[in-house]
Amino acid sequence: MTFSMKLMIRQKIEDAIRSLGGPSAQDWPLASIVVEEPKDPDHGHLATNAALTLAKALGQKPRTLADQIIAALADPEGYIESTQVAGPGFINFRLSGQWWAQALSSIIATGSDFGRIPATGRRVQVEYVSANPTGPLHVGHGRGAALGDSLARILSFAGDEVSREYYVNDAGRQMRILGASVLARLKELKGSPLPFPDDHYRGQYIIDLAKTFLASPQIGPKDFADLPEPSQVAWLSQWAGNQILDDIKKDLLDFRAIQEDWFSERSLYEKGLVDEALGALKKGGHIYEKEQALWFRSEPLGDDKDRVLIKSDGEKTYLAADVAYHHNKLERGYDLMVDVWGADHHGYIPRVKAAVEALGYDRERLAVVLIQLVNLLRHGQVVTMSTRAGEFVTLREVVTEVGVDAARFMFLTRSHESPLDFDLEVAKAQNRDNPVYYVQYVCARIFSLRQKGSPSTGPADLTLLVAPEEVDLVRHLSGFPETVQAAARRLEPHLLTAWLTNTARLFHQYYGRHKIIDEANPALTQARLALAEAIRQVTVIGLTLVGVSAPEQM
RNA sequence: GGGCGAUUAGCUCAGUUGGAUAGAGCGUUAGCCUCCGGAGCUAAAGGCCGCGCGUUCGAAUCGCGCAUCGCCCA
16 A cells, blocks of 8 residues: 555545536536645645646635535545635645554555555656777766666666667777877887877877787787778777777766666678668668759758658768667667767757658657766866867766765756756765765765664654644655656656755754653653664665665765 | 747755745854764855746746847858
8 A cells, every 4th residue: 555645635536526516517517627846834745736637627716615625524534634626716635643664654655665666567768878899888878878778777676677878989980080080099008109180089098008908919810010001090990899899888887877788880781680770771762863962851840851761873871770779779679768868969960860750650659868978077167178189087987086976966966957066065065965975974974873762662653743843854755756757758867966965964863852752751762763764774775766875874 | 030948045056747935055243062974064144046928827938029148050
Protein backbone atom coordinates (compact mmCIF):
# COMPACT_ATOMS: atom_id res chain seq x y z
CA MET A 1 0.00 0.00 0.00
CA THR A 2 1.43 3.33 -0.97
CA PHE A 3 0.68 6.39 1.06
CA SER A 4 0.23 9.14 -1.46
CA MET A 5 -1.61 11.90 0.30
CA LYS A 6 -2.68 13.49 -2.95
CA LEU A 7 -4.24 10.29 -4.25
CA MET A 8 -5.94 9.66 -0.93
CA ILE A 9 -7.48 13.13 -0.80
CA ARG A 10 -8.41 13.09 -4.48
CA GLN A 11 -10.24 9.82 -3.98
CA LYS A 12 -12.21 11.21 -1.07
CA ILE A 13 -13.09 14.37 -2.99
CA GLU A 14 -14.26 12.47 -6.03
CA ASP A 15 -16.32 10.14 -3.88
CA ALA A 16 -17.89 13.10 -2.13
CA ILE A 17 -18.73 14.81 -5.40
CA ARG A 18 -20.29 11.68 -6.80
CA SER A 19 -22.37 11.30 -3.69
CA LEU A 20 -23.77 14.78 -4.32
CA GLY A 21 -24.45 13.41 -7.76
CA GLY A 22 -27.07 14.05 -10.34
CA PRO A 23 -27.86 12.45 -13.65
CA SER A 24 -25.10 14.37 -15.42
CA ALA A 25 -22.43 13.51 -12.87
CA GLN A 26 -20.33 11.61 -15.38
CA ASP A 27 -19.92 14.76 -17.47
CA TRP A 28 -18.29 16.71 -14.66
CA PRO A 29 -14.72 17.74 -15.35
CA LEU A 30 -13.20 15.68 -12.55
CA ALA A 31 -9.91 15.58 -14.44
CA SER A 32 -9.53 19.32 -14.05
CA ILE A 33 -9.50 19.01 -10.27
CA VAL A 34 -6.09 19.76 -8.85
CA VAL A 35 -4.92 18.54 -5.47
CA GLU A 36 -1.68 20.18 -4.46
CA GLU A 37 0.46 21.28 -1.59
CA PRO A 38 -0.10 24.96 -0.88
CA LYS A 39 2.95 27.15 -0.49
CA ASP A 40 1.47 28.93 2.48
CA PRO A 41 1.45 26.68 5.57
CA ASP A 42 -1.69 28.46 6.81
CA HIS A 43 -3.51 26.79 3.95
CA GLY A 44 -3.00 23.36 5.42
CA HIS A 45 -1.24 20.30 4.04
CA LEU A 46 -3.25 19.98 0.86
CA ALA A 47 -5.60 22.17 -1.10
CA THR A 48 -7.99 21.57 -3.95
CA ASN A 49 -9.69 23.75 -6.50
CA ALA A 50 -12.51 21.20 -6.93
CA ALA A 51 -15.30 23.60 -6.03
CA LEU A 52 -13.89 26.34 -8.25
CA THR A 53 -13.57 24.16 -11.27
CA LEU A 54 -16.96 22.47 -10.88
CA ALA A 55 -18.97 25.53 -9.90
CA LYS A 56 -19.78 26.51 -13.45
CA ALA A 57 -20.87 23.03 -14.52
CA LEU A 58 -23.19 22.83 -11.52
CA GLY A 59 -24.43 26.39 -11.69
CA GLN A 60 -23.48 27.05 -8.08
CA LYS A 61 -21.33 29.48 -6.18
CA PRO A 62 -17.88 28.00 -5.53
CA ARG A 63 -17.95 28.54 -1.77
CA THR A 64 -21.41 27.01 -1.40
CA LEU A 65 -20.32 24.01 -3.42
CA ALA A 66 -17.18 23.71 -1.29
CA ASP A 67 -19.32 23.48 1.85
CA GLN A 68 -21.41 20.76 0.27
CA ILE A 69 -18.35 18.76 -0.74
CA ILE A 70 -16.95 18.99 2.77
CA ALA A 71 -20.23 17.86 4.26
CA ALA A 72 -20.20 14.82 1.98
CA LEU A 73 -16.59 13.77 2.75
CA ALA A 74 -16.26 10.31 4.25
CA ASP A 75 -13.23 9.67 6.45
CA PRO A 76 -13.65 6.45 8.45
CA GLU A 77 -9.86 6.05 8.79
CA GLY A 78 -9.45 9.39 10.55
CA TYR A 79 -6.85 10.66 8.07
CA ILE A 80 -8.30 14.16 7.86
CA GLU A 81 -7.79 16.38 10.87
CA SER A 82 -9.62 19.45 9.62
CA THR A 83 -11.01 21.14 6.54
CA GLN A 84 -11.60 24.74 5.69
CA VAL A 85 -13.07 26.73 2.82
CA ALA A 86 -10.85 29.63 1.89
CA GLY A 87 -10.43 32.43 -0.61
CA PRO A 88 -12.62 32.17 -3.70
CA GLY A 89 -13.53 28.54 -2.91
CA PHE A 90 -10.45 26.47 -2.24
CA ILE A 91 -10.83 23.59 0.18
CA ASN A 92 -7.86 23.20 2.52
CA PHE A 93 -7.08 19.99 4.35
CA ARG A 94 -4.99 19.23 7.37
CA LEU A 95 -4.06 15.59 7.72
CA SER A 96 -3.99 13.81 11.07
CA GLY A 97 -1.11 12.37 13.06
CA GLN A 98 -2.61 9.00 12.26
CA TRP A 99 -1.97 9.62 8.58
CA TRP A 100 1.59 10.89 9.03
CA ALA A 101 2.55 7.98 11.24
CA GLN A 102 1.27 5.49 8.69
CA ALA A 103 2.95 7.30 5.84
CA LEU A 104 6.33 7.30 7.63
CA SER A 105 5.96 3.70 8.64
CA SER A 106 5.27 2.78 5.04
CA ILE A 107 8.40 4.64 3.88
CA ILE A 108 10.54 2.82 6.41
CA ALA A 109 9.05 -0.53 5.46
CA THR A 110 9.67 0.05 1.75
CA GLY A 111 13.36 0.68 2.42
CA SER A 112 15.64 1.08 -0.55
CA ASP A 113 12.74 0.51 -2.94
CA PHE A 114 10.90 3.62 -1.84
CA GLY A 115 9.98 5.50 -5.01
CA ARG A 116 10.79 2.61 -7.32
CA ILE A 117 8.22 1.87 -10.01
CA PRO A 118 7.65 -1.72 -11.05
CA ALA A 119 8.96 -2.60 -14.51
CA THR A 120 6.75 -1.26 -17.25
CA GLY A 121 8.42 -3.10 -20.10
CA ARG A 122 9.24 0.13 -21.92
CA ARG A 123 12.65 -0.11 -23.56
CA VAL A 124 14.75 3.04 -23.45
CA GLN A 125 18.20 3.75 -24.73
CA VAL A 126 20.26 6.63 -23.43
CA GLU A 127 23.06 7.66 -25.75
CA TYR A 128 25.42 10.12 -24.16
CA VAL A 129 28.83 11.80 -24.35
CA SER A 130 29.60 10.31 -27.79
CA ALA A 131 32.56 12.70 -28.10
CA ASN A 132 34.81 12.32 -31.14
CA PRO A 133 37.87 10.30 -30.11
CA THR A 134 40.13 13.14 -31.19
CA GLY A 135 41.02 14.39 -27.73
CA PRO A 136 40.39 13.90 -24.03
CA LEU A 137 36.99 14.59 -22.48
CA HIS A 138 36.63 18.11 -21.17
CA VAL A 139 34.28 19.58 -18.58
CA GLY A 140 31.45 19.98 -21.07
CA HIS A 141 31.53 16.25 -21.72
CA GLY A 142 31.51 15.80 -17.97
CA ARG A 143 28.15 17.52 -17.75
CA GLY A 144 26.85 15.25 -20.49
CA ALA A 145 28.25 12.21 -18.70
CA ALA A 146 26.69 13.14 -15.36
CA LEU A 147 23.39 13.87 -17.04
CA GLY A 148 23.25 10.81 -19.29
CA ASP A 149 24.33 8.39 -16.62
CA SER A 150 21.94 9.83 -14.04
CA LEU A 151 19.08 9.77 -16.53
CA ALA A 152 19.76 6.11 -17.15
CA ARG A 153 19.74 5.40 -13.41
CA ILE A 154 16.53 7.37 -12.89
CA LEU A 155 14.67 5.86 -15.82
CA SER A 156 15.63 2.41 -14.71
CA PHE A 157 14.41 3.10 -11.15
CA ALA A 158 11.22 4.46 -12.70
CA GLY A 159 10.46 1.15 -14.37
CA ASP A 160 12.12 1.35 -17.78
CA GLU A 161 14.41 -1.25 -19.26
CA VAL A 162 17.40 0.96 -19.96
CA SER A 163 20.52 0.49 -22.05
CA ARG A 164 23.33 2.96 -22.48
CA GLU A 165 25.46 3.62 -25.50
CA TYR A 166 28.31 5.76 -26.76
CA TYR A 167 28.35 6.55 -30.46
CA VAL A 168 31.97 6.63 -31.58
CA ASN A 169 32.55 9.03 -34.46
CA ASP A 170 35.51 7.12 -35.79
CA ALA A 171 35.02 7.98 -39.45
CA GLY A 172 35.31 11.16 -41.42
CA ARG A 173 37.22 14.36 -41.56
CA GLN A 174 37.96 14.90 -37.87
CA MET A 175 39.67 11.53 -37.67
CA ARG A 176 41.78 12.31 -40.73
CA ILE A 177 42.85 15.53 -39.07
CA LEU A 178 43.74 13.61 -35.95
CA GLY A 179 46.01 11.31 -37.95
CA ALA A 180 47.53 14.24 -39.79
CA SER A 181 48.16 16.03 -36.50
CA VAL A 182 50.07 13.08 -35.10
CA LEU A 183 52.05 12.76 -38.34
CA ALA A 184 53.00 16.43 -38.22
CA ARG A 185 54.26 16.02 -34.65
CA LEU A 186 56.20 12.91 -35.70
CA LYS A 187 57.96 14.89 -38.38
CA GLU A 188 58.73 17.60 -35.86
CA LEU A 189 60.17 15.13 -33.40
CA LYS A 190 62.35 13.68 -36.13
CA GLY A 191 63.85 17.11 -36.62
CA SER A 192 62.01 18.47 -39.61
CA PRO A 193 59.84 21.14 -38.05
CA LEU A 194 57.25 22.68 -40.28
CA PRO A 195 54.54 25.22 -39.63
CA PHE A 196 51.86 23.34 -37.74
CA PRO A 197 48.63 23.68 -39.77
CA ASP A 198 45.92 25.82 -38.22
CA ASP A 199 43.15 23.27 -38.45
CA HIS A 200 45.15 20.55 -36.69
CA TYR A 201 44.80 19.49 -33.06
CA ARG A 202 47.39 21.27 -31.00
CA GLY A 203 47.05 19.63 -27.60
CA GLN A 204 49.98 18.19 -25.69
CA TYR A 205 48.34 14.77 -25.94
CA ILE A 206 49.08 14.72 -29.68
CA ILE A 207 52.78 15.18 -28.97
CA ASP A 208 52.58 12.46 -26.33
CA LEU A 209 50.98 10.09 -28.83
CA ALA A 210 53.71 10.86 -31.37
CA LYS A 211 56.38 10.18 -28.74
CA THR A 212 54.76 6.89 -27.79
CA PHE A 213 54.69 5.89 -31.43
CA LEU A 214 58.35 6.77 -31.93
CA ALA A 215 59.45 5.04 -28.75
CA SER A 216 57.76 1.74 -29.63
CA PRO A 217 58.49 0.86 -33.26
CA GLN A 218 56.66 -2.45 -32.88
CA ILE A 219 53.23 -0.81 -32.70
CA GLY A 220 53.20 0.42 -36.29
CA PRO A 221 53.43 -1.65 -39.47
CA LYS A 222 57.02 -2.57 -40.37
CA ASP A 223 57.04 -0.57 -43.57
CA PHE A 224 55.36 2.47 -42.03
CA ALA A 225 58.10 4.86 -43.12
CA ASP A 226 57.77 3.72 -46.74
CA LEU A 227 53.98 4.12 -46.91
CA PRO A 228 52.57 7.00 -48.91
CA GLU A 229 51.47 9.84 -46.69
CA PRO A 230 47.68 9.28 -46.98
CA SER A 231 48.18 5.70 -45.79
CA GLN A 232 50.31 6.90 -42.89
CA VAL A 233 47.59 9.36 -41.93
CA ALA A 234 44.90 6.68 -42.20
CA TRP A 235 46.88 4.29 -40.04
CA LEU A 236 47.74 6.92 -37.48
CA SER A 237 44.19 8.19 -37.19
CA GLN A 238 42.89 4.76 -36.40
CA TRP A 239 45.66 4.02 -33.95
CA ALA A 240 45.46 7.41 -32.23
CA GLY A 241 41.64 7.23 -32.14
CA ASN A 242 41.81 3.89 -30.35
CA GLN A 243 44.35 5.20 -27.84
CA ILE A 244 42.21 8.22 -27.10
CA LEU A 245 39.06 6.12 -26.87
CA ASP A 246 40.77 3.93 -24.29
CA ASP A 247 41.48 7.04 -22.23
CA ILE A 248 37.88 8.19 -22.63
CA LYS A 249 36.65 4.82 -21.40
CA LYS A 250 38.88 5.11 -18.37
CA ASP A 251 37.71 8.68 -17.69
CA LEU A 252 34.06 7.67 -17.83
CA LEU A 253 34.56 4.63 -15.65
CA ASP A 254 36.33 6.71 -13.01
CA PHE A 255 33.47 9.19 -13.24
CA ARG A 256 30.99 6.36 -12.49
CA ALA A 257 29.41 6.98 -15.87
CA ILE A 258 28.56 3.52 -17.05
CA GLN A 259 28.52 2.69 -20.75
CA GLU A 260 27.44 -0.70 -22.04
CA ASP A 261 27.82 -0.41 -25.79
CA TRP A 262 30.32 1.45 -27.93
CA PHE A 263 28.82 1.83 -31.35
CA SER A 264 31.29 2.56 -34.13
CA GLU A 265 30.36 4.96 -36.91
CA ARG A 266 32.85 3.20 -39.17
CA SER A 267 30.97 -0.06 -38.64
CA LEU A 268 27.90 1.54 -40.18
CA TYR A 269 29.78 1.83 -43.45
CA GLU A 270 31.55 -1.51 -43.16
CA LYS A 271 28.29 -3.39 -42.59
CA GLY A 272 26.47 -1.52 -45.33
CA LEU A 273 24.02 -0.01 -42.89
CA VAL A 274 24.25 3.43 -44.44
CA ASP A 275 23.21 2.13 -47.85
CA GLU A 276 20.49 0.11 -46.17
CA ALA A 277 19.10 3.17 -44.40
CA LEU A 278 19.23 5.26 -47.55
CA GLY A 279 17.40 2.44 -49.29
CA ALA A 280 14.69 2.59 -46.65
CA LEU A 281 14.33 6.34 -47.18
CA LYS A 282 14.20 5.83 -50.93
CA LYS A 283 11.51 3.20 -50.60
CA GLY A 284 9.36 5.70 -48.74
CA GLY A 285 9.88 8.25 -51.51
CA HIS A 286 11.92 10.60 -49.33
CA ILE A 287 14.92 10.85 -51.62
CA TYR A 288 15.65 12.61 -54.89
CA GLU A 289 18.64 13.61 -57.01
CA LYS A 290 19.57 17.14 -57.83
CA GLU A 291 22.81 18.60 -59.20
CA GLN A 292 24.53 15.22 -59.00
CA ALA A 293 23.81 15.01 -55.26
CA LEU A 294 21.39 12.78 -53.37
CA TRP A 295 18.91 14.69 -51.22
CA PHE A 296 16.65 13.86 -48.29
CA ARG A 297 13.23 15.47 -48.66
CA SER A 298 13.14 16.58 -45.01
CA GLU A 299 11.37 19.91 -45.38
CA PRO A 300 7.83 18.45 -45.54
CA LEU A 301 8.67 16.66 -42.27
CA GLY A 302 9.40 19.80 -40.31
CA ASP A 303 12.95 20.65 -41.32
CA ASP A 304 13.88 24.10 -42.63
CA LYS A 305 14.95 22.72 -45.96
CA ASP A 306 15.96 19.50 -47.67
CA ARG A 307 19.38 18.02 -46.83
CA VAL A 308 22.17 16.43 -48.82
CA LEU A 309 22.92 12.79 -48.03
CA ILE A 310 25.52 12.09 -50.71
CA LYS A 311 27.52 14.97 -52.12
CA SER A 312 28.24 15.38 -55.82
CA ASP A 313 31.74 13.99 -55.26
CA GLY A 314 30.21 10.78 -53.90
CA GLU A 315 31.09 11.36 -50.24
CA LYS A 316 28.34 10.66 -47.74
CA THR A 317 27.43 13.40 -45.28
CA TYR A 318 27.32 13.16 -41.48
CA LEU A 319 23.55 13.15 -41.79
CA ALA A 320 23.68 9.95 -43.85
CA ALA A 321 25.52 8.25 -40.99
CA ASP A 322 23.16 9.74 -38.42
CA VAL A 323 20.16 8.46 -40.34
CA ALA A 324 21.71 5.02 -40.50
CA TYR A 325 22.58 5.06 -36.81
CA HIS A 326 19.06 6.00 -35.74
CA HIS A 327 17.58 3.53 -38.21
CA ASN A 328 19.68 0.88 -36.56
CA LYS A 329 18.60 1.94 -33.07
CA LEU A 330 14.94 1.89 -34.07
CA GLU A 331 15.35 -1.57 -35.54
CA ARG A 332 16.80 -2.69 -32.23
CA GLY A 333 13.32 -2.01 -30.85
CA TYR A 334 13.76 0.88 -28.43
CA ASP A 335 10.50 2.57 -27.52
CA LEU A 336 12.41 5.71 -26.66
CA MET A 337 15.82 6.90 -27.80
CA VAL A 338 17.26 9.61 -25.58
CA ASP A 339 20.12 11.47 -27.28
CA VAL A 340 22.17 13.72 -25.04
CA TRP A 341 23.76 16.38 -27.22
CA GLY A 342 25.68 19.58 -26.81
CA ALA A 343 23.51 22.62 -27.39
CA ASP A 344 25.50 23.59 -30.48
CA HIS A 345 23.89 20.62 -32.24
CA HIS A 346 20.35 21.80 -31.76
CA GLY A 347 20.03 22.57 -35.47
CA TYR A 348 20.23 18.82 -36.13
CA ILE A 349 17.09 17.95 -34.20
CA PRO A 350 14.55 18.69 -36.96
CA ARG A 351 16.45 16.72 -39.60
CA VAL A 352 17.02 13.68 -37.41
CA LYS A 353 13.40 13.74 -36.24
CA ALA A 354 12.40 14.02 -39.89
CA ALA A 355 14.52 10.95 -40.59
CA VAL A 356 12.84 9.00 -37.80
CA GLU A 357 9.47 9.85 -39.28
CA ALA A 358 10.58 9.13 -42.84
CA LEU A 359 11.78 5.72 -41.73
CA GLY A 360 8.23 4.98 -40.65
CA TYR A 361 8.40 5.59 -36.91
CA ASP A 362 6.75 8.03 -34.54
CA ARG A 363 9.08 11.00 -34.21
CA GLU A 364 8.35 11.09 -30.49
CA ARG A 365 10.47 7.98 -30.16
CA LEU A 366 13.45 10.32 -30.26
CA ALA A 367 13.98 12.69 -27.35
CA VAL A 368 16.95 14.99 -27.56
CA VAL A 369 18.34 16.47 -24.37
CA LEU A 370 20.46 19.51 -25.14
CA ILE A 371 23.17 20.50 -22.73
CA GLN A 372 24.17 24.11 -22.47
CA LEU A 373 27.72 25.26 -21.92
CA VAL A 374 29.70 24.84 -18.75
CA ASN A 375 31.64 27.92 -17.71
CA LEU A 376 34.50 26.80 -15.57
CA LEU A 377 35.39 29.35 -12.92
CA ARG A 378 38.03 29.70 -10.28
CA HIS A 379 37.30 32.29 -7.62
CA GLY A 380 34.65 33.66 -9.95
CA GLN A 381 37.12 34.11 -12.83
CA VAL A 382 36.41 32.31 -16.09
CA VAL A 383 38.88 29.62 -17.09
CA THR A 384 39.02 29.75 -20.88
CA MET A 385 38.76 26.69 -23.05
CA SER A 386 39.48 25.94 -26.67
CA THR A 387 40.01 22.42 -27.91
CA ARG A 388 41.79 23.49 -31.04
CA ALA A 389 44.33 25.62 -29.23
CA GLY A 390 44.79 22.86 -26.70
CA GLU A 391 43.96 25.14 -23.78
CA PHE A 392 41.18 23.19 -22.19
CA VAL A 393 40.50 21.77 -18.82
CA THR A 394 39.89 18.07 -19.02
CA LEU A 395 37.24 16.20 -17.07
CA ARG A 396 40.02 14.24 -15.42
CA GLU A 397 41.71 17.38 -14.17
CA VAL A 398 38.46 18.65 -12.68
CA VAL A 399 37.68 15.32 -11.04
CA THR A 400 41.19 15.10 -9.64
CA GLU A 401 40.78 18.52 -8.11
CA VAL A 402 37.22 18.39 -6.70
CA GLY A 403 36.33 14.70 -6.64
CA VAL A 404 33.68 12.68 -8.45
CA ASP A 405 30.87 13.39 -5.98
CA ALA A 406 31.20 17.16 -6.11
CA ALA A 407 31.66 17.25 -9.88
CA ARG A 408 28.64 15.07 -10.60
CA PHE A 409 26.39 16.90 -8.17
CA MET A 410 27.43 20.34 -9.42
CA PHE A 411 26.81 19.32 -13.03
CA LEU A 412 23.26 18.41 -12.06
CA THR A 413 22.32 21.43 -9.98
CA ARG A 414 20.90 23.32 -12.92
CA SER A 415 18.41 22.52 -15.59
CA HIS A 416 20.34 21.14 -18.58
CA GLU A 417 18.98 23.94 -20.72
CA SER A 418 20.66 26.63 -18.63
CA PRO A 419 24.33 27.42 -18.96
CA LEU A 420 26.18 26.28 -15.85
CA ASP A 421 28.76 28.20 -13.87
CA PHE A 422 31.02 25.63 -12.26
CA ASP A 423 33.31 27.19 -9.70
CA LEU A 424 36.15 24.87 -8.73
CA GLU A 425 36.60 26.59 -5.39
CA VAL A 426 32.92 26.18 -4.49
CA ALA A 427 32.99 22.53 -5.48
CA LYS A 428 35.95 21.99 -3.18
CA ALA A 429 34.55 23.98 -0.27
CA GLN A 430 33.64 21.98 2.81
CA ASN A 431 30.77 24.15 3.97
CA ARG A 432 27.25 25.26 3.25
CA ASP A 433 28.27 26.94 -0.03
CA ASN A 434 28.82 23.54 -1.49
CA PRO A 435 25.49 21.75 -1.98
CA VAL A 436 27.01 18.30 -2.19
CA TYR A 437 28.64 18.59 1.22
CA TYR A 438 25.44 19.97 2.67
CA VAL A 439 23.54 16.92 1.44
CA GLN A 440 26.19 14.35 2.31
CA TYR A 441 26.42 15.90 5.74
CA VAL A 442 22.85 14.73 6.35
CA CYS A 443 23.97 11.15 5.96
CA ALA A 444 27.01 11.58 8.17
CA ARG A 445 25.07 13.37 10.89
CA ILE A 446 22.32 10.78 11.00
CA PHE A 447 24.79 7.93 10.94
CA SER A 448 26.49 9.49 13.91
CA LEU A 449 23.14 9.84 15.71
CA ARG A 450 22.38 6.22 15.09
CA GLN A 451 25.70 5.20 16.65
CA LYS A 452 24.93 7.33 19.66
CA GLY A 453 21.27 6.46 20.10
CA SER A 454 20.17 3.63 22.33
CA PRO A 455 19.54 0.30 20.64
CA SER A 456 15.99 -0.31 19.54
CA THR A 457 13.73 -1.88 22.12
CA GLY A 458 10.77 -2.43 19.83
CA PRO A 459 8.73 -0.60 17.23
CA ALA A 460 8.76 3.15 17.64
CA ASP A 461 5.52 4.98 18.27
CA LEU A 462 5.53 7.28 15.28
CA THR A 463 2.42 9.16 16.38
CA LEU A 464 4.68 10.96 18.86
CA LEU A 465 6.14 12.96 15.94
CA VAL A 466 3.84 15.95 16.11
CA ALA A 467 6.26 18.89 15.84
CA PRO A 468 5.67 20.99 12.69
CA GLU A 469 9.21 20.24 11.48
CA GLU A 470 8.55 16.53 11.85
CA VAL A 471 5.31 16.66 9.88
CA ASP A 472 7.07 18.75 7.22
CA LEU A 473 9.81 16.18 6.93
CA VAL A 474 7.41 13.27 6.56
CA ARG A 475 5.45 15.25 4.01
CA HIS A 476 8.63 16.04 2.11
CA LEU A 477 9.77 12.42 2.13
CA SER A 478 6.33 11.36 0.89
CA GLY A 479 6.90 13.52 -2.17
CA PHE A 480 10.02 11.63 -3.23
CA PRO A 481 8.27 9.14 -5.56
CA GLU A 482 6.56 12.01 -7.33
CA THR A 483 9.91 13.75 -7.79
CA VAL A 484 11.47 10.62 -9.24
CA GLN A 485 8.59 10.30 -11.69
CA ALA A 486 8.84 13.93 -12.73
CA ALA A 487 12.60 13.61 -13.25
CA ALA A 488 12.03 10.51 -15.39
CA ARG A 489 9.18 11.97 -17.41
CA ARG A 490 10.86 15.32 -18.02
CA LEU A 491 14.36 13.84 -18.36
CA GLU A 492 15.60 16.30 -15.75
CA PRO A 493 17.86 14.90 -13.03
CA HIS A 494 18.25 18.35 -11.49
CA LEU A 495 14.83 17.85 -9.90
CA LEU A 496 16.52 15.24 -7.70
CA THR A 497 19.48 17.39 -6.67
CA ALA A 498 16.99 20.14 -5.81
CA TRP A 499 14.92 17.68 -3.79
CA LEU A 500 18.03 16.50 -1.94
CA THR A 501 19.07 20.06 -1.14
CA ASN A 502 15.60 20.74 0.28
CA THR A 503 15.77 17.57 2.33
CA ALA A 504 19.08 18.67 3.75
CA ARG A 505 17.76 22.09 4.66
CA LEU A 506 14.70 20.64 6.38
CA PHE A 507 16.76 18.13 8.29
CA HIS A 508 19.44 20.56 9.45
CA GLN A 509 16.74 22.97 10.58
CA TYR A 510 14.98 20.21 12.48
CA TYR A 511 18.24 19.15 14.04
CA GLY A 512 18.94 22.69 15.13
CA ARG A 513 15.56 23.14 16.79
CA HIS A 514 14.98 19.75 18.40
CA LYS A 515 17.11 17.37 20.27
CA ILE A 516 16.86 13.99 18.60
CA ILE A 517 18.33 12.03 21.45
CA ASP A 518 16.66 12.87 24.73
CA GLU A 519 17.60 10.52 27.53
CA ALA A 520 14.62 11.67 29.59
CA ASN A 521 12.22 10.58 26.89
CA PRO A 522 13.20 7.25 25.35
CA ALA A 523 9.94 6.77 23.46
CA LEU A 524 10.28 10.11 21.67
CA THR A 525 13.97 9.45 21.04
CA GLN A 526 13.04 6.18 19.45
CA ALA A 527 10.50 7.85 17.17
CA ARG A 528 12.89 10.64 16.20
CA LEU A 529 15.67 8.20 15.41
CA ALA A 530 13.23 6.31 13.21
CA LEU A 531 12.39 9.51 11.37
CA ALA A 532 16.09 10.37 11.01
CA GLU A 533 16.83 6.92 9.67
CA ALA A 534 14.02 7.27 7.12
CA ILE A 535 15.50 10.59 6.00
CA ARG A 536 18.88 8.94 5.59
CA GLN A 537 17.37 6.02 3.68
CA VAL A 538 15.61 8.20 1.15
CA THR A 539 18.59 10.56 0.84
CA VAL A 540 20.78 7.58 0.00
CA ILE A 541 18.33 6.54 -2.72
CA GLY A 542 18.34 10.04 -4.16
CA LEU A 543 22.12 10.31 -4.12
CA THR A 544 22.47 6.91 -5.74
CA LEU A 545 20.18 8.00 -8.56
CA VAL A 546 22.56 10.83 -9.40
CA GLY A 547 25.64 8.68 -8.88
CA VAL A 548 26.90 10.43 -5.75
CA SER A 549 28.11 8.53 -2.70
CA ALA A 550 26.44 8.71 0.71
CA PRO A 551 29.30 8.63 3.22
CA GLU A 552 28.81 7.56 6.83
CA GLN A 553 31.65 9.79 7.92
CA MET A 554 33.21 12.84 6.33
C1' G B 1 17.53 37.65 -42.61
C1' G B 2 15.41 32.69 -40.56
C1' G B 3 15.17 29.11 -36.42
C1' C B 4 15.80 27.47 -31.29
C1' G B 5 16.51 28.80 -26.21
C1' A B 6 16.75 32.38 -22.41
C1' U B 7 15.03 36.94 -19.55
C1' U B 8 12.37 35.75 -11.89
C1' A B 9 15.82 39.44 -5.34
C1' G B 10 22.50 42.83 -5.54
C1' C B 11 24.68 37.67 -7.65
C1' U B 12 23.69 32.37 -9.19
C1' C B 13 19.25 30.05 -10.05
C1' A B 14 14.47 26.82 -8.63
C1' G B 15 9.51 27.37 -9.76
C1' U B 16 4.96 21.82 -15.69
C1' U B 17 -1.30 19.05 -15.24
C1' G B 18 -2.60 27.81 -14.62
C1' G B 19 -4.11 28.62 -7.94
C1' A B 20 -4.36 32.13 -2.67
C1' U B 21 0.75 36.74 0.10
C1' A B 22 6.45 34.14 -6.13
C1' G B 23 10.97 30.53 -3.36
C1' A B 24 16.27 28.78 -2.22
C1' G B 25 21.49 29.46 -1.80
C1' C B 26 25.23 33.13 -1.89
C1' G B 27 26.08 38.16 -0.47
C1' U B 28 24.41 42.07 3.24
C1' U B 29 22.64 43.11 8.35
C1' A B 30 21.53 41.41 13.43
C1' G B 31 21.82 37.17 16.65
C1' C B 32 22.95 31.80 18.62
C1' C B 33 28.63 27.68 21.17
C1' U B 34 26.45 24.95 29.46
C1' C B 35 23.62 22.02 22.80
C1' C B 36 23.29 14.85 19.77
C1' G B 37 29.17 16.66 14.30
C1' G B 38 29.11 25.07 14.56
C1' A B 39 31.17 21.27 8.07
C1' G B 40 25.54 24.05 11.73
C1' C B 41 21.16 27.09 13.29
C1' U B 42 17.71 31.75 14.12
C1' A B 43 15.95 36.28 12.08
C1' A B 44 15.79 40.89 9.01
C1' A B 45 16.21 43.63 4.60
C1' G B 46 15.85 42.77 -0.55
C1' G B 47 10.76 41.57 -6.46
C1' C B 48 6.42 46.10 -12.10
C1' C B 49 8.63 37.41 -12.54
C1' G B 50 12.11 41.96 -19.58
C1' C B 51 7.75 45.19 -21.85
C1' G B 52 2.68 45.37 -23.95
C1' C B 53 -1.92 43.13 -25.37
C1' G B 54 -5.04 38.87 -24.95
C1' U B 55 -7.37 34.03 -22.92
C1' U B 56 -10.21 33.27 -17.46
C1' C B 57 -13.03 33.17 -11.54
C1' G B 58 -7.47 33.29 -11.36
C1' A B 59 -1.21 34.06 -15.35
C1' A B 60 5.93 33.91 -13.64
C1' U B 61 3.25 29.60 -15.98
C1' C B 62 -1.01 29.51 -21.87
C1' G B 63 -1.42 32.72 -26.84
C1' C B 64 0.20 36.97 -29.94
C1' G B 65 3.53 41.14 -30.61
C1' C B 66 8.05 43.80 -29.15
C1' A B 67 12.96 44.36 -26.78
C1' U B 68 17.65 42.39 -25.15
C1' C B 69 21.21 38.27 -24.77
C1' G B 70 23.13 33.37 -26.32
C1' C B 71 23.54 29.46 -29.90
C1' C B 72 22.63 27.35 -34.76
C1' C B 73 21.68 28.09 -39.99
C1' A B 74 22.14 31.21 -44.34
